[in-house]
Amino acid sequence: MEIDEKLIEYLADLSRLELSPEERGARKKDLEDILAYMEKLNELDTEGLPEMTHPFEAANRFREDAVVNGDRAEELLAGAPDKNGSYFRVPRTVEE
């Protein structure tokens, strides 16, 4: 299928990516090539077949939702690009 400029912009936005004009062109071409290749799946009739999301169905194991760790705020904040006390700091998100 043909990928237009609008769709590329929409996908970049969904992906939270800013693409340069060159990148937009390159990603448009990738997407067209790869989607053309994926068309191959349409050779198979899958009407009404179940969707396999996971290797082994209903295999999940559940545990009690209990707190097992202590206060590790300092440790977890150690890698933050910006912080203020025991909080992550980001630029203002709401206008005054």
Next chain:
Amino acid sequence: MSGDLRDKTALELGQLIRERQMSSPEVTRAFLDAAEADFVKAQDDETKMNAYASLNKEDALAQAEAVQKHIDAGEFLSPVAGVPVAIKDIICTKEGTTTASSKILTGFRAPYDAGVIEKMREAGLVFLGKTNMDEFAMGSSTETSYLGITRNPWNLSRVPGGSSGGSAAAVAAGLAPFALGSDTGGSIRQPSAFTNLTGMKPTYGSVSRYGLMAYASSLDQIGPMAKDARDAAVLLSIISGRDERDSTQVMEGPFNFCEILHPESGAEDDGRLDGKKIGVPRNYFEMPGMADDVRARVYEAAETFRTLGAEVEEFELPLVDYAVPTYLIVACAEASSNLSRYDGVKYGFRSPSAETIKDVYYRTRSEGFGTEVKRRIILGSFVLSSGYFDAYYKKALQVRGLIRQAFDKALGTYDLILTPTTPTTAFEIGGKIDDPLAMYLADIFTTSVNLTGLPGVSAPCGFGEGGMPAGMQLIGRAWEDGALLDAIARYQRVTGWHKRRPNEMTADGYGHRTETAPEGTSTQEEEPSAYDQLFASLEGGEA
């Protein structure tokens, strides 16, 4: 001395340490010195293997000293206690950094150990450092790493495969006795094939993914990369088994590979494979792009299995053409969701030019992710977006079920399926990096194993053009991982391919190696009790 030592298997080193012929710090230092000699070379030095993303020299030596105290006190931790190991840079360790070879995680220090790391610590393994990889495990050549490419020790102008290419190069070049990799579409098996190693993608749900940075959660699995099947078996037995923190880790106990590890266990049956049925999918060998040399080597391996008593038969295994497109849709969809956590807020890199919150997200991700990662995130966003979801994502999940059915049917008839691991031996650096589809097809024989959750192992089966290693893949039934490693161990008792080491190591001074092959390094008497003790302790829930 150092070269000979670094040719030994992890189990041989474990025995040397256990018998006090060498100490864990001595063994660890030998590997660290060799790894460091490569690590300090300039990035543009064409003799640089670049196997490691980071080395944890001081931590490793301190760890080795601590393990040695346990050994000196007569404690038994595992058959490989005191032996060093390399860890793929996508598995969290408290020591050093874990960056997934991405700019966006520059300098990230994990505040916790992955589940597999905790188990390896209890077994007395020593962590040398983190190995280079394709960024976020997205690639088949280790060329998408932010830290530069890794070179194949068998030929420095070739790729080592990927995404676990650093682990592969480290073990093949004697810069680590064995290593951990992760495999989402072939990332353990394909680099193992390219570097003459035995590498295993275990059954999905046997090994904890807690602390493995997620790429595609329904496909990812951690596994061993080693010089032979016995080393792979011991490492897999250590890392497998229960971890409450990964709800998809459903296997209760660890794998018990006692019989594979006992070298004498085959005595009663002469190491034969009588009664085993091995299916060889004829159509895999007829795919376009299938190289003659690899095809010939895998057929020769089929003959060897036949001489060992296995019933080997050709058959048609359908849907191989559909595995890569199905894999791409599933993997990219899961990746676009999993990688949304990298937002410049919690850890790692934040764009220095970000002024608004929107900039923090968009610029951090645009500057922090490389091309291949962006490509897959965008593709994933596409197949999950409304309007395209049914035609692509839903369709792929349905085909995934069909592929699983085809494998279940084949494994109803055969105990094992034998295929090439890859269509070709290792390709040239730069050969496919600008052609994503060609790169994705390097995984044509491995992706089905992730889509179905089944276990798969790659092992050496000879050499192709230019003296490059060729790999065969065995696929088996879910939870029968031992049957794969057992068959490879028996094959390796009657063949010597896995004992070959890259020759360049002598020529350019990487490894101070002697010209003679490491013949007879595995002839020492083993202590069977060591393995019994290992499994007794693992099954008791502590080691």
